[in-house]
Amino acid sequence: AQSVTQLDSHVSVSEGTPVLLRCNYSSSYSPSLFWYVQHPNKGLQLLLKYTSAATLVKGINGFEAEFKKSETSFHLTKPSAHMSDAAEYFCVVTSPATGKLIFGQGTTLQVKP
Amino acid sequence: KAGVTQTPRYLIKTRGQQVTLSCSPISGHRSVSWYQQTPGQGLQFLFEYFSETQRNKGNFPGRFSGRQFSNSRSEMNVSTLELGDSALYLCASSLGVGVAGTQETQYFGPGTRLLVL
Numbered sequence: 369a370q371s372v373t374q375l376d377s378h379v380s381v382s383e384g385t386p387v388l389l390r391c392n393y394s395s396s397y398s399p400s401l402f403w404y405v406q407h408p409n410k411g412l413q414l415l416l417k418y419t420s421a422a423t424l425v426k427g428i429n430g431f432e433a434e435f436k437k438s439e440t441s442f443h444l445t446k447p448s449a450h451m452s453d454a455a456e457y458f459c460v461v462t463s464p465a466t467g468k469l470i471f472g473q474g475t476t477l478q479v480k481p
Numbered sequence: 482k483a484g485v486t487q488t489p490r491y492l493i494k495t496r497g498q499q500v501t502l503s504c505s506p507i508s509g510h511r512s513v514s515w516y517q518q519t520p521g522q523g524l525q526f527l528f529e530y531f532s533e534t535q536r537n538k539g540n541f542p543g544r545f546s547g548r549q550f551s552n553s554r555s556e557m558n559v560s561t562l563e564l565g566d567s568a569l570y571l572c573a574s575s576l577g578v579g580v581a582g583t584q585e586t587q588y589f590g591p592g593t594r595l596l597v598l
Contacts, residue, residue: 402586404589410591411485411571411589411590411591411592412571412573412589413589414586414587414588417586458524468514468526468529468537468539469514469516469524469526469573469587470526471516471523471524471525472523473523474523474524
């Protein structure tokens with residue numbers, strides 16, 4: 369069975385400082401992992417995905433995530449936060465053969481000026 | 482290419498009524514999945530359709546049902562609405578299962594916000 373745990377429900381950073389959103393996963397298969405972002409009153413937008421190619425995945429808007437199998441982690445980072453990054457972020461795992469996405473509980477990112 | 486569209490965007494119903502939500506996938510996508518988002522339970526998988534067949538189903542009561550048409554558009558129906566059905570319902574489309582069984586990326590619509598009074 370697959371599951372995902374986002375270690376922080378809320379992260380607050382100052383504009384221009386690095387962002388780290390933590391995610392651990394559990395999967396009996398070689399997982400596909402995703403990060404999605406949801407801005408207020410909007411749908412979910414794909415930031416990046418890992419599908420067993422390169423372990424360092426680059427996404428949109430300067431975000432990247434590193435897949436670490438030994439630590440079962442897929443943390444999301446960005447070198448410098450912008451005000452527009454304030455949103456809810458979801459770490460997601462899926463099994464290879466089904467259409468079911470399993471979401472973490474979400475991390476709310478607050479960016480202070 | 483147009484994204485996933487969902488109609489209506491907002492809906493208010495009363496307990497006991499039924500509701501139908503619609504989702505039009507990205508052109509060429511054959512898989513449509515539905516999710517429910519609530520503050521308490523987060524994002525939960527409802528079901529997935531591929532080529533007009535339900536392929537996977539989440540842990541929701543039988544009041545929740547769906548279908549997919551030959552043009553890949555999908556509808557979701559909730560009968561006998563309860564207060565707890567108030568949620569944001571998100572639809573996602575993808576190409577389906579790709580080569581070697583890998584799951585193609587799902588792209589989400591803006592959602593339908595349902596309020597049950």
